[in-house]
Amino acid sequence: MELGCLNLILLLISVHCLNYSWGENSQQQRASALTVVEQTEENIGKRKEEATVEDDLDPEDIEVFYPTNKWQEVKPGQAIPAGLHVRLNLETGKNEAKILDDGNGKDGLKYWKQGSRHGMVNTDSKSFTAEELKKALKLMKQEGITDIDEGHEEKVRKTFRPIKELMEDFEAMNVVMETDMEIINRLVSKFNSTSATLENKVAALFDLEYYVHQVDNAQHLMAIGGLQLMTNALNATEPCIRENAAFVLGSALSGNPKVQIEAIEAGALQKLLILLATDQPLAIKKKALFAFSSMLRHFPFAQQQFLKLGGLQVLGQLFQAKGMESLRIRIMTLLYDMVMEKKLIQEVQDGSAQHQEKCHQYEKVNLLPPMLEQDWCILVPKLLTSTDHDTREKVLRTMNLMISSCKNEYQAMQGLSSLLNMLRSEYEELAAEEQGEGEQDGYFLGLLNSVNDIIKKLG
Numbered sequence: 001m002e003l004g005c006l007n008l009i010l011l012l013i014s015v016h017c018l019n020y021s022w023g024e025n026s027q028q029q030r031a032s033a034l035t036v037v038e039q040t041e042e043n044i045g046k047r048k049e050e051a052t053v054e055d056d057l058d059p060e061d062i063e064v065f066y067p068t069n070k071w072q073e074v075k076p077g078q079a080i081p082a083g084l085h086v087r088l089n090l091e092t093g094k095n096e097a098k099i100l101d102d103g104n105g106k107d108g109l110k111y112w113k114q115g116s117r118h119g120m121v122n123t124d125s126k127s128f129t130a131e132e133l134k135k136a137l138k139l140m141k142q143e144g145i146t147d148i149d150e151g152h153e154e155k156v157r158k159t160f161r162p163i164k165e166l167m168e169d170f171e172a173m174n175v176v177m178e179t180d181m182e183i184i185n186r187l188v189s190k191f192n193s194t195s196a197t198l199e200n201k202v203a204a205l206f207d208l209e210y211y212v213h214q215v216d217n218a219q220h221l222m223a224i225g226g227l228q229l230m231t232n233a234l235n236a237t238e239p240c241i242r243e244n245a246a247f248v249l250g251s252a253l254s255g256n257p258k259v260q261i262e263a264i265e266a267g268a269l270q271k272l273l274i275l276l277a278t279d280q281p282l283a284i285k286k287k288a289l290f291a292f293s294s295m296l297r298h299f300p301f302a303q304q305q306f307l308k309l310g311g312l313q314v315l316g317q318l319f320q321a322k323g324m325e326s327l328r329i330r331i332m333t334l335l336y337d338m339v340m341e342k343k344l345i346q347e348v349q350d351g352s353a354q355h356q357e358k359c360h361q362y363e364k365v366n367l368l369p370p371m372l373e374q375d376w377c378i379l380v381p382k383l384l385t386s387t388d389h390d391t392r393e394k395v396l397r398t399m400n401l402m403i404s405s406c407k408n409e410y411q412a413m414q415g416l417s418s419l420l421n422m423l424r425s426e427y428e429e430l431a432a433e434e435q436g437e438g439e440q441d442g443y444f445l446g447l448l449n450s451v452n453d454i455i456k457k458l459g
């Protein structure tokens with residue numbers, strides 16, 4: 001049974017379970033987060049009767065309203081998803097509801113709540129694909145629903161499906177109740193299958209990306225040969241495969257030293273560098289840069305290779321490439337972080353052999369000198385024209401990091417000193433406001449100090 005054809009009209013979620021099961025890969029907890037409620041023939045009959053007796057509804061009897069673009073009557077006791085148009089029809093005296101026409105309700109996923117019961121409906125297809133299921137669960141989590149009493153599951157006895165369909169659901173639910181490792185195995189073989197369509201493969205990568213955020217899952221992907229598979233896919237002919245393979249790699253590599261080592265051995269660094277150096281759509285560059293950063297961070301060996309393979313030149317060209325402006329801050333931040341990483345390691349006073357080894361490894365990574373040779377003195381301050389405080393903050397701290405070597409270039413830059421003076425006035429004002437509100441070490445004061453530092457050093 002494919003996840004993609006899960007035919008769940010409704011997910012009933014016990015949120016007290018969801019809160020702790022989320023992010024953990026225990027099968028039991030995952031299973032308990034999803035509850036399909038049983039219905040007997042007897043109950044179906046009973047509910048119909050009750051629906052006619054408007055004022056005598058059991059609060060646990062719930063019926064979900066499926067909104068469309070047309071006005072439909074809302075029956076008493078029906079749970080209405082959030083974000084709908086609701087009106088009173090004066091002719092009939094009944095409430096009616098429909099979907100807003102303004103794009104609200106994107107994806108057709110709607111959250112509903114009635115009393116202590118919550119759920120998700122898909123108004124587009126009345127069923128969930130794997131992707132929609134994931135989104136639905138995330139949305140549920142965002143709603144931040146709490147306090148459902150312990151006996152809730154026992155109390156909930158009715159559902160909205162005939163028995164036959166319900167049994168089919170349970171079959172489908174078994175898929176959801178696989179362990180993460182089983183899911184990863186299935187996704188990898190789906191991706192690797194020669195009979196899978198492009199759409200299937202991309203869907204498999206999309207789902208894989210979600211699972212490999214967890215350290216154990218990423219290591220499982222590695223153990224079954226999935227990292228090599230992803231690395232090979234970086235030069236697939238289909239752009240969307242290249243993009244999503246890079247995305248999976250980036251998430252798997254992130255903060256996961258074992259995976260970082262295996263991936264560099266599988267040749268991932270070179271292949272990512274090729275993606276960054278060659279003509280590729282922005283979406284691919286973005287994911288490749290993400291994977292590249294995940295590979296390099298806290299991995300001095302990869303940083304050494306990066307320098308040896310000419311990675312800094314590649315980043316410099318990408319930084320200046322037309323249409324790639326949105327990547328500039330990410331590139332600069334990656335370089336800044338790598339320089340700082342080394343600095344911080346070297347500043348730690350620690351005599352242990354492990355620390356000595358670390359320092360030794362970082363000694364071989366000399367990023368700053370080639371950065372100074374390769375025009376980064378000029379490239380970085382260009383970003384200071386941004387109106388975004390966060391961006392400016394990153395640019396200012398990078399400029400500060402390089403200033404002792406870049407002083408001449410900074411001084412010669414047209415308009416830089418007037419730009420710095422302008423920023424100073426702006427942050428003086430904002431810092432004063434901040435202090436007025438009782439903040440001592442405020443954000444804008446920090447920015448002001450940064451600007452002042454640079455101005456002072458430039459003399």
Ligand SMILES: *[C@@H]1O[C@H](CO)[C@@H](O)[C@H](O)[C@H]1NC(C)=O
Binds near residue numbers: 188192224225226
């Ligand atoms: C992918 O398929 C090939 C050929 O069928 C097989 O040799 C390889 O082991 C598979 N890789 C993974 C990771 O399943």
Ligand SMILES: *[C@@H]1O[C@H](CO)[C@@H](O)[C@H](O)[C@H]1NC(C)=O
Binds near residue numbers: 235236237
């Ligand atoms: C991808 O690169 C490998 C060598 O790294 C090559 O053998 C393979 O044919 C390439 N695949 C495609 C689709 O170009």
